[in-house]
Amino acid sequence: MKFSSLKTKVLIWFIGTITIVLFSFSFLLYYFIEESINLKIQNNMYYSAKDMHDEIVENKLHEITFKYEKANGIAAAIIQNDKIIKKSEDFTIKNLSEYINKDQIFFSNESSNETVDAIYVLNFETPYKGSIVLHKKGLPNKAEDIEEILFVLNPIFLIVLIFIGIKLIDKILIPIKNITQTAKQINIDNLTQNISTDQKEDELKELAFTFNDMVKRLREGIEKMERFNNDVSHELRTPLTVISTQIELALKKDREKEYYKNSLEKIDDESKKMKHMVQDMLILTKYTKDNIEETFCLCDLNSILMNCIEKFVFFADKKNISIEVKKFEKTLLKANSSLITILFSNLLDNAIKYSLENKKIFLSLFEENGRIIFIIKDEGIGIPKELLPKITDKFYRVDESRNKSIKGFGLGLSIVKNIIELHNGNMNIGSKESVGTTVLITFEANLEHINVRNS
Known part of the structure; x- marks a missing residue:
């Protein structure tokens, strides 16, 4: 396959486009799935933190036992004036200053590439200024799993799509190959060959019609040129015959001066006719719409x-x-x-x-x-x-x-x-x-x- 061929160019364009589309889709899919998982985790931790805050507002801090959080694998701590006033036994976060005063969720995979830790912070102003920090360890890293799946599937999809693309391009290029084969058969001695126009109404059919019309105009032009040459030959034959005859008769034997004069006048007359005809033909061919x-x-x-x-x-x-x-x-x-x-x-x-x-x-x-x-x-x-x-x-x-x-x-x-x-x-x-x-x-x-x- 020549690198400069139309098939190669279309295939390169197709592969490039499919690759960009496929990886863009994979990136968006990964992004939306990751966001969906994170949002679900955030909502669960938010409602847990909100329940704690409601109990704090009702002065029931002493009743908070972190039983629900412990059952769901969540470590929790309640902060007042940057100090922990109550926490669950498994709460191990030390650098709290990095998280408090920021109402958001944090993810990290420091413990393992296969799992992630989620830290959620809920800040509140009543009944005092404080924060609730929730920490859930060992969440399955589903986004990482999806990334690995896409990493394996994308090349497979790409290979399959390239194979399908090659077959489609071959099918699309069949009419062009037919046009090329027909064009190779056309020469000065064979201008009756036409390209089939049986295909569907599309650009290739229009190309076939245009090509056939071009060949038709070329054929008509050559026919006109041949007729013109035949006409010129015919019209020049008469004066040339007269000139040749007059010269031949004059050279056969000595004649009177008057005879030679008449012969020369006839030759001059026929020469002028040819001159005028050549001038007229030059007028017909000298100018075109491109140079006029x-x-x-x-x-x-x-x-x-x-x-x-x-x-x-x-x-x-x-x-x-x-x-x-x-x-x-x-x-x-x-x-x-x-x-x-x-x-x-x-x-x-x-x-x-x-x-x-x-x-x-x-x-x-x-x-x-x-x-x-x-x-x-x-x-x-x-x-x-x-x-x-x-x-x-x-x-x-x-x-x-x-x-x-x-x-x-x-x-x-x-x-x-x-x-x-x-x-x-x-x-x-x-x-x-x-x-x-x-x-x-x-x-x-x-x-x-x-x-x-x-x-």
Whole structure:
């Protein structure tokens, strides 16, 4: 058994606790039994001394013969002005000054370890100042007997309790051993193994559920990573094939200058596509909720949005699309300004690309009920209702046969979703085919932002 094992630690704790409880109980038991015995002796001697005092008060000192006391093995003496005026024949106490003027009982075991002597003193003021001293020898030392019994029984009880404790701990640790064995079987190639949750409703069952949930999330994460790798490989294959083909054809034989120029332009175009895709993927992986907040600053969303609009006006004009701002209020948000710029840019880019010619794009940015709200609405081709849940997946594009002329890798909305989640925001997308798409984004505007805005 390893000293650092859980079983050993629990067993040590159990033994320590049981030992403390057992010996504490033994001490209290010994104390109460001893007090009970002493109290009984004290009461007997008190009533005997009180009877003597009653006779003294009634001037019957001469009638006191100590007959009762002698029959009960008690030696007695009556003291007046620190002198013995009457005593029984067997009264042998000499150092009376140690006891008189103290209304209490004294015990000593000077004569033997197996017996004790009891000395009781009753002081009185009437009919004169005096004391009655009773001395009982050879009382059985029952407290000593109890101490010896407990001294023998305590180790036996402790051994029995330790044995029971080991069995109980083994039984309690069975589910933990099962969890350990199952955990050892789980690896990158075997993530379907689950821990049994048939045990009673307790912390171990909760641990099993938590472990199974962790394995499930790990499995889903690996599946997402594999899909991501497959998607990246698939998306990179096309531009690489184009580049490779153009180079191969150019090297086969001498060609006209114009041919080489066209080939280089195609290679350059495909290279830029790959560059943009890599940049987009880096955006998806660079930031996490653990490191994003250190990049936050107080951003003027109005200025960021206006800068983005200015950049995309040229592309909108090409399709005779007008960008109209319906509601525009001063809004501040603690955020990563670069990511917010990418968010607005991607949404504007999508709205323009998927809008028909001679249409409009409507923008709104305002604050309401402690929330910052951004709405972008286009009059584009729309998205089928059944495909809406998928459009934020990486590399997903709605039926490319419907929009072959629109370039992209299907990362735009995935990046937007990721940015919103990093800023603890929410996004809702509504769309209708041949009518258009509306994207509504909300962020929490905390008190700090509101105070800065008001100032």
